[in-house]
Amino acid sequence: MEQELLYPLTNKCRFDQKLDGLWDFEFDRESQGLADNWTAKLPDPIKMPVPASFNDFFTDKDSREYTGDFWYAKRVFVPGSLRGKLIGLRFGAATHRATVYVNGQEIRSHEGGFLPFLADITSAVKFDEENLVVLEMNNELHRDALPAGDTAVLKNGKKMVKPFFDFYNYSGLNRSVHLVATPENHVVDYTAVSTLGDDLATVHYTVTTSQSVGSVSVTLRDKDDQIVATSNGRTGDLVVQHPQLWNVRDAHLYTLTIQVTANDNLIDEYSDEIGIRTITIAGHQIEVNGQPVYLKGFGRHEDSIYAGRAFDLNVEKRDFELMKWMGANSFRTSHYPYDEEVYRFADREGFLIIDEVPAVGFKMAAASFLGGLDQSFFDGDWTEELYKKHLDQVTDMIHRDKNHPSVLAWSLFNEPDTSSKSAVPYFEKMFAATKALDPDQRPRTFTLNEDDTFDTSYCKQFPDFYLLNRYPGWYHKWGYEISDGEAGLREELDKWAASDIDKPVVFSEYGADTQPGLHKLPSVMWSEEYQIELLQMFNRVFDSYDFIRGEQPWNLADFQTVEGNMRVNGNKKGLFTRDRQPKEAAFYLRHRWLDIDNNF
Numbered sequence: 365m366e367q368e369l370l371y372p373l374t375n376k377c378r379f380d381q382k383l384d385g386l387w388d389f390e391f392d393r394e395s396q397g398l399a400d401n402w403t404a405k406l407p408d409p410i411k412m413p414v415p416a417s418f419n420d421f422f423t424d425k426d427s428r429e430y431t432g433d434f435w436y437a438k439r440v441f442v443p444g445s446l447r448g449k450l451i452g453l454r455f456g457a458a459t460h461r462a463t464v465y466v467n468g469q470e471i472r473s474h475e476g477g478f479l480p481f482l483a484d485i486t487s488a489v490k491f492d493e494e495n496l497v498v499l500e501m502n503n504e505l506h507r508d509a510l511p512a513g514d515t516a517v518l519k520n521g522k523k524m525v526k527p528f529f530d531f532y533n534y535s536g537l538n539r540s541v542h543l544v545a546t547p548e549n550h551v552v553d554y555t556a557v558s559t560l561g562d563d564l565a566t567v568h569y570t571v572t573t574s575q576s577v578g579s580v581s582v583t584l585r586d587k588d589d590q591i592v593a594t595s596n597g598r599t600g601d602l603v604v605q606h607p608q609l610w611n612v613r614d615a616h617l618y619t620l621t622i623q624v625t626a627n628d629n630l631i632d633e634y635s636d637e638i639g640i641r642t643i644t645i646a647g648h649q650i651e652v653n654g655q656p657v658y659l660k661g662f663g664r665h666e667d668s669i670y671a672g673r674a675f676d677l678n679v680e681k682r683d684f685e686l687m688k689w690m691g692a693n694s695f696r697t698s699h700y701p702y703d704e705e706v707y708r709f710a711d712r713e714g715f716l717i718i719d720e721v722p723a724v725g726f727k728m729a730a731a732s733f734l735g736g737l738d739q740s741f742f743d744g745d746w747t748e749e750l751y752k753k754h755l756d757q758v759t760d761m762i763h764r765d766k767n768h769p770s771v772l773a774w775s776l777f778n779e780p781d782t783s784s785k786s787a788v789p790y791f792e793k794m795f796a797a798t799k800a801l802d803p804d805q806r807p808r809t810f811t812l813n814e815d816d817t818f819d820t821s822y823c824k825q826f827p828d829f830y831l832l833n834r835y836p837g838w839y840h841k842w843g844y845e846i847s848d849g850e851a852g853l854r855e856e857l858d859k860w861a862a863s864d865i866d867k868p869v870v871f872s873e874y875g876a877d878t879q880p881g882l883h884k885l886p887s888v889m890w891s892e893e894y895q896i897e898l899l900q901m902f903n904r905v906f907d908s909y910d911f912i913r914g915e916q917p918w919n920l921a922d923f924q925t926v927e928g929n930m931r932v933n934g935n936k937k938g939l940f941t942r943d944r945q946p947k948e949a950a951f952y953l954r955h956r957w958l959d960i961d962n963n964f
């Protein structure tokens with residue numbers, strides 16, 4: 365669990381320099397790099413862009429599919445002007461695990477390929493000189509790690525990942541690396557939680573500093589840079605008269621500035637943009653500022669050609685333009701926390717985010733889809749170690765993202781195996797352990813997959829609202845049989861309706877693989893016509909039940925997966941192609957969504 369996850373910035377007290385660009389890179393096929401002193405020098409490196417996944421740059425399959433240890437290295441100049449400060453390297457994401465060395469000194473390790481971590485290199489750094497930064501990394505999948513899978517050893521001795529999930533195991537330094545410097549006495553973390561009154565709002569804040577000395581003052585400014593509230597102390601209330609509330613697709617942000625002073629000297633300063641809003645679940649309604657919202661959006665992936673799972677500001681900008689064009693207002697960070705810039709986009713644009721940890725593949729049926737066993741996942745002897753890593757990553761996700769107004773809820777699993785009783789103790793522990801992590805107490809949930817229905821899931825008691833992944837018309841009752849698929853879906857929803865459950869239901873996945881340009885009259889599966897017919901079927905169902913409070917088809921865009929006889933160079937359920945151009949269904953769904961008010 366990380367102590368310092370604040371987003372880096374440069375100001376009078378702090379220094380932040382992105383180390384994007386070409387790093388040295390080398391596969392360590394024999395896992396001998398450490399023994400052969402690669403921490404001092406990579407023997408025969410190539411150049412590798414950062415941020416980027418290494419996989420798709422290569423033209424040979426051994427490199428693209430490489431599984432095992434690999435190393436990055438870069439010489440980093442640290443200016444002498446930073447003397448007296450804490451010097452760090454902040455990694456946005458190192459997938460899936462890394463150990464950091466500076467000038468040959470081991471600094472720290474980190475497990476978890478989708479969340480940031482800070483390496484304090486103060487003791488190893490040389491000022492006004494180049495410093496050798498080296499990372500030893502590994503991208504193997506294991507059942508006791510997130511995301512879950514296996515790593516097989518082929519007869520030729522090469523390793524190969526067997527994901528229990530449906531996205532490609534893109535690996536590397538997928539997000540930016542920052543050289544950062546902060547004062548020894550600095551702001552480590554803050555929280556800001558809003559409550560609303562009659563034409564006023566109260567932002568209750570807490571500030572954590574690395575040392576107990578020094579005074580803390582907090583100022584809130586509006587978009588015109590006018591001070592609207594101030595307070596002193598490491599905890600307190602900022603009372604805002606006539607607040608401009610953050611709303612869905614009507615975002616208003618304030619700048620919160622924290623200053624640490626001692627003897628009238630400014631020691632540290634940290635600023636961030638926050639939104640004043642509340643999130644509540646009221647019966648079967650999801651409410652923002654006490655107003656019901658209806659979620660229109662997507663499951664997504666951080667995925668694009670060339671750099672794989674790398675965060676790419678250009679792709680993110682295009683994705684938001686597409687989602688706004690569609691009339692969307694939300695998305696799920698399927699199936700892992702995304703780059704921090706994504707949440708800042710959503711804060712500015714007024715999008716709601718269901719923030720998800722990579723607790724994906726916790727289901728042996730998914731593994732059997734890829735040749736695994738058929739036992740219940742939570743019976744495995746790996747669950748104790750898995751739970752530790754799972755809780756660690758939920759904790760860091762909430763710690764990192766808790767101050768974003770866009771974050772609506774936390775998704776603690778994607779499609780876990782809850783149709784076995786052995787899942788219940790694991791869920792009991794996880795939901796109990798995470799209850800108090802979010803100062804804003806946002807709802808917690810997980811997605812129920814195809815096999816985990818109203819009748820078969822043993823874990824319906826845990827989530828604050830339900831996310832349903834349902835695939836009639838694709839994975840079963842497909843083609844001309846889709847009418848039976850609709851009937852079966854309605855039968856299940858009739859049971860939800862007849863039950864005493866009064867919580868919102870959001871459809872978080874449904875869709876059909878569609879080859880762009882494939883047309884058939886009448887339709888056949890994979891044709892653009894069929895994708896529309898399937899969406900029409902789901903929309904008829906959604907419009908029949910008032911407790912359905914959101915629709916997020918799978919997926920915004922086509923994305924890369926492992927090879928398989930059910931994948932045509934990746935998953936094609938996108939409403940847009942992988943290069944972000946619309947399929948016919950995008951126009952159909954846009955027409956529907958532009959007619960549905962955000963507060964419907």
Ligand SMILES: CCC[C@@H]1NC[C@@H](O)[C@H](O)[C@H]1C(=O)O
Nearest residue numbers: 530814833835839873935937
């Ligand atoms: C029946 C499970 C569906 C599955 N759900 C998780 C996503 O990550 C996959 O891409 C999606 C699919 O197979 O299209």
